[in-house]
Amino acid sequence: MNLTNAWKILKDNGFKETSKRNQILELFANDERYLTARDLLDVMQQDYPSMSFDTVYRNLATFVSLDILEETELSGERHFRMQCESDHHHHHFICMDCGKIKEIPVCPMDLVGSALPAYEIANHKFEIYGKCPECK
Structure with a gap:
């Protein structure tokens, strides 16, 4: 999924564009790996020193529920990545x-x-x- 599609889904569901949401989505759009909340928080606290896990997890839960992100569990920890835009099942x-x-x-x-x-x-x-x- 690309940023344009992600923002269309968010806006269609009543979510406003914020700098924090945008940065989270950009981190996923620029990385094909699965990322953890800790990965995001480590980067985002450089710009938002008071940012908490709650904020990160709340946004991740929203993105998963809207099928913007997909989620898996590795070694007991939740990992996330942008939803595939493939035209075939895989x-x-x-x-x-x-x-x-x-x-x-x-x-x-x-x-x-x-x-x-x-x-x-x-x-x-x-x-x-x-x-x-x-x-x-």
Whole structure:
């Protein structure tokens, strides 16, 4: 997702553009890795010394609820990144050291779905965790 689309979604849902929200979105737009609230807070406290985790988490929760950001959990901590703008269904490999991602163009639901013929599947999430070539 790009900044223009993110701001359109926010404004369509009644959210005002603020410098803090803008900086958070810019941090995600300029980085393809998954980021933590701590990653954001470390950068943002340079401009906003009194900024708190509450402010960061409140904005992250808003962005996730509006499908601007996607969320995963790595080592017990929530990580976030901009929502993919891909035109096809896919999943991700996520490096547990640097947070970089690699798109996986296949879906295991193609196999799993046939094993559940009488069930209605509402949604699914599939991620692979490990180390990228640079980190291993």
